[in-house]
Amino acid sequence: MTAPLHDTSAAGTSAAAVDVAPEGPAKAIEGRSPWQIAWTRLKRDRLALAGGAIVVLLILVAVFAPLIVSLLGHPPNDFHEDQIDPLFGTPVGPYGGISSDFLLGVEPVNGRDVFSRIVYGARISLLVAFLAAVFAVFLGTVLGVIAGYFGGWVDAALSRVMDVMLAFPQLLFTIALVSVLPNDLLGVSGSGVRIGALVVVIGFFGWPYVGRIVRGQTLSLREREYVEAARSLGAGRIYILRRELLPNLVAPITVYATLMIPTNILTEAALSFLGAGVKPPTASWGQMLSKAVNTYEADPLFMVIPGLAIFITVLAFNLFGDGVRDALDPKGAR
Numbered sequence: 454m455t456a457p458l459h460d461t462s463a464a465g466t467s468a469a470a471v472d473v474a475p476e477g478p479a480k481a482i483e484g485r486s487p488w489q490i491a492w493t494r495l496k497r498d499r500l501a502l503a504g505g506a507i508v509v510l511l512i513l514v515a516v517f518a519p520l521i522v523s524l525l526g527h528p529p530n531d532f533h534e535d536q537i538d539p540l541f542g543t544p545v546g547p548y549g550g551i552s553s554d555f556l557l558g559v560e561p562v563n564g565r566d567v568f569s570r571i572v573y574g575a576r577i578s579l580l581v582a583f584l585a586a587v588f589a590v591f592l593g594t595v596l597g598v599i600a601g602y603f604g605g606w607v608d609a610a611l612s613r614v615m616d617v618m619l620a621f622p623q624l625l626f627t628i629a630l631v632s633v634l635p636n637d638l639l640g641v642s643g644s645g646v647r648i649g650a651l652v653v654v655i656g657f658f659g660w661p662y663v664g665r666i667v668r669g670q671t672l673s674l675r676e677r678e679y680v681e682a683a684r685s686l687g688a689g690r691i692y693i694l695r696r697e698l699l700p701n702l703v704a705p706i707t708v709y710a711t712l713m714i715p716t717n718i719l720t721e722a723a724l725s726f727l728g729a730g731v732k733p734p735t736a737s738w739g740q741m742l743s744k745a746v747n748t749y750e751a752d753p754l755f756m757v758i759p760g761l762a763i764f765i766t767v768l769a770f771n772l773f774g775d776g777v778r779d780a781l782d783p784k785g786a787r
Contacts, residue, residue, distance in 0.1 A: 501776020601671025
């Protein structure tokens with residue numbers, strides 16, 4: 454009897470060892486929502502995160518402006534004639550009067566604290582930009598969904614209204630409207646009237662851009678299978694709009710809203726520069742730039758500081774908006 458070609462006992466032992474080897478706990482597969490996936494993509498974009506951090510910082514500065522000014526500055530409308538050269542009307546200190554008491558110097562002629570006015574100016578710019586964006590997004594979403602979903606003469610009429618609004622001279626209309634506004638309106642007075650007018654005008658002329666995007670997305674979504682399935686099951690138009698279409702429009706609307714805010718900031722600054730913004734002495738970045746035109750040769754820093762504030766704010770919003778767009782729409786990523 455010949456010996457076996459291999460050791461069966463060893464093989465059996467090995468097989469037994471394999472059979473009885475304890476298995477580790479199975480790792481559960483967790484699903485992720487589209488927003489979780491978007492957040493994962495956004496975290497990889499360092500420029501977008503940097504822009505978002507600056508945006509959050511600016512919002513906190515605007516919200517806590519009184520506290521920040523009380524700790525680091527002076528009241529924004531107080532004059533400090535002792536910081537001004539009586540002969541030339543320029544700050545007595547170097548670099549526009551920058552010192553430990555006046556972190557960004559003082560305004561020429563009147564000596565108001567530039568730091569305090571920059572902080573309070575952030576309130577005006579962000580308030581107008583955010584409220585105008587909300588107004589434009591709400592109006593554009595409602596009318597865009599109606600135009601895209603119902604189609605026919607409704608779509609044709611709303612599309613022509615959008616075309617007319619896009620061709621309307623917004624800047625000239627705003628200047629003309631603000632110039633005839635009363636000082637008191639609906640219980641609001643002073644700069645509150647101007648702020649309300651800016652929000653309504655900027656938002657009203659901004660909704661057609663949102664409306665066009667929402668209309669195009671709605672035209673595509675209304676032919677999808679899940680919409681047809683809901684319609685075949687007897688779902689009404691309101692149900693389909695609210696449960697099937699609007700949730701799928703949140704991403705493009707969010708992207709466009711984040712990109713609309715910096716445009717609104719520039720619009721508010723331009724209107725304030727032209728004298729159609731908030732009334733003095735309310736602080737505004739565009740208003741500060743307008744005043745700096747007459748003194749930039751003697752005190753160039755007074756023009757640089759509000760210009761940098763506008764530049765950094767708009768850049769931060771654009772970087773964050775681009776990151777949000779790439780996170781929510783990876784097919785269009787750079």
